[in-house]
Amino acid sequence: MPADRDDRTSTLLVSIFGRDQPTITSSLFRQLAAFDATVLDVEKTRTQAQVTLTAHITTPGSRPHAEGRLRAAVHDWAAARELHAEVTPGRARGAESLRGEHRSHVAVVGHPLTARTTAEISARIAALGGRIDRISPLARHPVTAVEFLVSGVGTTLLRGQLSELARRVGADLAISEAGLSRKARRLVVMDVDSTLIQDEVIDLFAHYAGCGAQVEAITAAAMRGELDFTESLQARVALLAGLDASVVDKVRADVRLTPGARTLIRTLQGLGYRVGVVSGGFTQVTDYLADHLKLDFSAANTLEVRAGQLTGRLTGPVVDRPAKARLLARYAHEAGVPLARTVAVGDGANDLDMLNTAGLGVAFNAKPAVRGSAPATLNVPFLDSLLYLLGIPHEEVVTVQGDHVLEAG
Structure with a gap:
């Protein structure tokens, strides 16, 4: 096998940060398509005019220096649009599925939702060995509500620890297993x-x-x-x-x-x-x-x-x-x-x-x-x-x- 070839699959997280633009999603994926990327997961969040776009991808390793060329292409694309890009190693699909066995949704409602409350909930999750994979907005008025997607800690333990904390800091929350669909509770x-x-x-x-x-x-x-x-x-x-x-x-x-x-x-x-x-x-x-x-x-x-x-x-x-x-x-x-x-x-x-x-x-x-x-x-x-x-x-x-x-x- 030639020294510059690699048959292993590369698993990457491609993250883009900056001011939102009308064609940012389609334009990024055109760049990734040039490297025969397979999409495992994708997430886009927008706060005011700022956007975070993350793609979890794999690329075939059969092309010479494919991963390095992809990194360079994404960085060049982002720089031309005054965006910031990060390309980091990602977890393989099997590892992600295993971690998904211990995922929970933590919905938090505040009136208002203070920075102190958010900090204490986040710190307690980390102290339990959990990891916050995503925070998504649910509502902004007349209450503020967000949802944490948490992995690495059991739902039962999380519920017991965070419920006590919520009562102390004056927030309301509900915790459920991530495997339950939103339309499952009927x-x-x-x-x-x-x-x-x-x-x-x-x-x-x-x-x-x-x-x-x-x-x-x-x-x-x-x-x-x-x-x-x-x-x-x-x-x-x-x-x-x-x-x-x-x-x-x-x-x-x-x-x-x-x-x-x-x-x-x-x-x-x-x-x-x-x-x-x-x-x-x-x-x-x-x-x-x-x-x-x-x-x-x-x-x-x-x-x-x-x-x-x-x-x-x-x-x-x-x-x-x-x-x-x-x-x-x-x-x-x-x-x-x-x-x-x-x-x-x-x-x-x-x-x-x-x-x-x-x-x-x-x-x-x-x-x-x-x-x-x-x-x-x-x-x-x-x-x-x-x-x-x-x-x-x-x-x-x-x-x-x-x-x-x-x-x-």
């Missing part, structure tokens, strides 16, 4: 009171019954986990005895959707998700919400009505903390969706079983005891920020204007 179950809507429905009923202060005190204690949910619910409902059933229409009119609720539902359903609610509230309101928001399923308690008045009792089984988890599992089974591909969202202690049963459980503006026990948190006032925790970028969001108003859209 069922979302939400709580209603203080999650889908801004209100506690029983407090709205209590206002018309004149027992608001008593009910609010019981509700607050139950949501903090200080009281058994079923007993506290029955105690609150008993205070509504004798209330005219026509008040249901007034309560429905008082309900305020959480900002971003319609945007969240419409976007998820547009991506093929099934979306519904499981509530410790009342079907007199949740059925109304399900109809107006076109939800795929709903479950709640039912206030008993006789002779046109509330009796102060419930009818049927109580939807309590264990029941919420069972209903999540039932709806997932009926939809043919594995639990690993489900998402649950809630704010109270009675949501915890559901949050910990789902593939991803998110405590939304929750009480401290709930935040500390939930797999993930979201502490911003916009429900559609959940989309970013799921890794869905802003470009795929179907925004609904005025979606905190029930009659809108």
Whole structure:
């Protein structure tokens, strides 16, 4: 074999940095095509007018000095366009696949997302032996959201370590295995009171019954986990005895959707998700919400009505903390969706079983005891920020204007 020939394949990373130009991608790959390059991976990111373009390629080693000539050609091409180029050795496909077995997506939401938060998350990943392969933007307004692609550390370890850190620095994050497609999680179950809507429905009923202060005190204690949910619910409902059933229409009119609720539902359903609610509230309101928001399923308690008045009792089984988890599992089974591909969202202690049963459980503006026990948190006032925790970028969001108003859209 001649001394200037090499039959080994060269694996290279070709990275270009600088001001974006209309034909930068096609022009670079024309240069690489001249060396019979095979593309293993390619990534392009743009921030303001600056661009980073990276190609992971292999080239046949049968041509004399092929690698050196490719390096020179890329550097000359970049210099002519006032760009910076780096050509470095890359990993072979087999090594990359092996590393891919331990890859995770880390979605981070901040309001705002500070440099300190980003630095601490990055440092913790490195301390665990992980490597940040890519950081991609998800949203810039009204929250800032980015996603880290992390390799070299197990997802479970990463989740435990970063979740504790996120609570300390005030950021929200969700961690998932990189092998799961963004469209793999295809069922979302939400709580209603203080999650889908801004209100506690029983407090709205209590206002018309004149027992608001008593009910609010019981509700607050139950949501903090200080009281058994079923007993506290029955105690609150008993205070509504004798209330005219026509008040249901007034309560429905008082309900305020959480900002971003319609945007969240419409976007998820547009991506093929099934979306519904499981509530410790009342079907007199949740059925109304399900109809107006076109939800795929709903479950709640039912206030008993006789002779046109509330009796102060419930009818049927109580939807309590264990029941919420069972209903999540039932709806997932009926939809043919594995639990690993489900998402649950809630704010109270009675949501915890559901949050910990789902593939991803998110405590939304929750009480401290709930935040500390939930797999993930979201502490911003916009429900559609959940989309970013799921890794869905802003470009795929179907925004609904005025979606905190029930009659809108």
